[in-house]
Structure formats: C-alpha cells, structure tokens
Amino acid sequence: MAAAPDGRSLSRKSTSFSLHSPSLNSLRLRRIFDLFDRNGDGLITIDEISQALCRLGLDAAPSELESAIRSHIPPGSAGLRFDDFEALHRELDRDFFGGGESELEPVDAAVQEQTDLHEAFNVFDENGDGYISAKELQAVLKKLGMVEGQELARVEQMIGSVDRNRDGRVDFAEFKDMMRNVINKRT
Known part of the structure; x- marks a missing residue:
C-alpha cells in the first residue's frame, strides 16, 4: 500500500464490499x-x-x-x-x-484495519449475533476444507484458546486480539 503526502496509506476505493483477503x-x-x-x-x-x-x-x-x-x-x-x-x-x-480500477484515495490505516477486522469477523459470525461460536467456526473451517473443522471438540479448544471471559464464544475484542497476535507472530 502506498502512502499519501500526509502519511496516511492509500487504498483503492471500496467496491462491492470486497475484503483485502x-x-x-x-x-x-x-x-x-x-x-x-x-x-x-x-x-x-x-x-x-x-x-x-x-x-x-x-x-x-x-x-x-x-x-x-x-x-x-x-x-x-x-x-x-x-x-x-x-x-x-x-x-x-x-x-x-468500478472494481479493478486503480484509483487510489487516502485511507487512515487504523480505520482500514478496524474495517477489515470487522469484515473478517462477520465472515465467521454467520448468525450476526456478535459472537463466534464453536459451531460457526466449525462451519467456516469445513467450508475452507480444513481438517480442524471435522471435530467439534477440537474447534471448542480453538475457541477456548482465545476466549478470555470463558463464555464459550469469541466476541469482537477477543477476535481482534487473536488476529493481531497472529499478525505479530508472522512478522
């Protein structure tokens, strides 16, 4: 992503609710x-x-x-x-x-990150209740063809590893922390 003269990142205009991933x-x-x-x-x-x-x-x-x-x-x-x-x-x-155009506009990187995280969260939160349950995560993992989605007990362990308040599901704050940890481990 390029930078604007004021230091904000440049991003292509949002099209049909496309995610960066x-x-x-x-x-x-x-x-x-x-x-x-x-x-x-x-x-x-x-x-x-x-x-x-x-x-x-x-x-x-x-x-x-x-x-x-x-x-x-x-x-x-x-x-x-x-x-x-x-x-x-x-x-x-x-x-x-206008998808596919190369028109760039300044975007605040923090706002863009928050937007991307919300969009990613919504992919997992299939019923839109603001939480990712083990069954919702399992459904997504199965659709992605991941072996982890075959056993609900394994998915529940995955949920438990990021579920700070121990309510058996992942809220947006927990999801955001998890994603930031994943990104930090990669860099």
Whole structure:
C-alpha cells in the first residue's frame, strides 16, 4: 500500500464490499452462493436467484435476471456453478462499482484495519449475533476444507484458546486480539 503526502496509506476505493483477503472474499461469496442454492445441488438457477432477491425485498423479473445472467451459465447447464457465480460477481463489481480500477484515495490505516477486522469477523459470525461460536467456526473451517473443522471438540479448544471471559464464544475484542497476535507472530 502506498502512502499519501500526509502519511496516511492509500487504498483503492471500496467496491462491492470486497475484503483485502482473497480467501475471505471467496468464503463470503460461498456463503451467499449456499444461501441462494436452496436445494443444495451446487447450482443456482435463475428461479433461485429470483426467490432470494424477493426475500431481500429486491423484486426482479425473471426475464431481466435471465438476460443479465444467461451469459455466465454454461451451455447445457440449468444454472450457475460457484465458479460461474464468482465470474458474475467480478463482472458486476467491475461494471457497477468500478472494481479493478486503480484509483487510489487516502485511507487512515487504523480505520482500514478496524474495517477489515470487522469484515473478517462477520465472515465467521454467520448468525450476526456478535459472537463466534464453536459451531460457526466449525462451519467456516469445513467450508475452507480444513481438517480442524471435522471435530467439534477440537474447534471448542480453538475457541477456548482465545476466549478470555470463558463464555464459550469469541466476541469482537477477543477476535481482534487473536488476529493481531497472529499478525505479530508472522512478522
């Protein structure tokens, strides 16, 4: 990241709520994909997208969705696979939010770090209650294909190692301390 004349770091304008970590971006998209894929068949049909948008209060005519999405559905397929969904997301990000542009703006590094940590925390806090439970952590670890996610007892040990107040879950302050310790160990 470059520095502005006043010492603040420079960052590309935020686009479609993109995180700085590609693996967290992929995990966030995977969660969205899984929410849209109502029948769990690994495909998102235009009907499933339409239903999801309706639940969000964003009514869209299936014909409009089809014209916007059809080019990302492989020939002979009934819907979008995850890779197709990622490609659609990148295209929408670029077309509507200017993703991929190199425009830089000054950003306070501390504010950016806090924002990134909140976004990362929210990836793990699947139910949005402000805490990461062992089951939520296990779900994320499984989605990432990590062997640690196979045993709940092991995940509970991971939670316990950073759970200062011993309530069985990780709040944002505990998460932030854990992430800073991980970063400090790497440097």
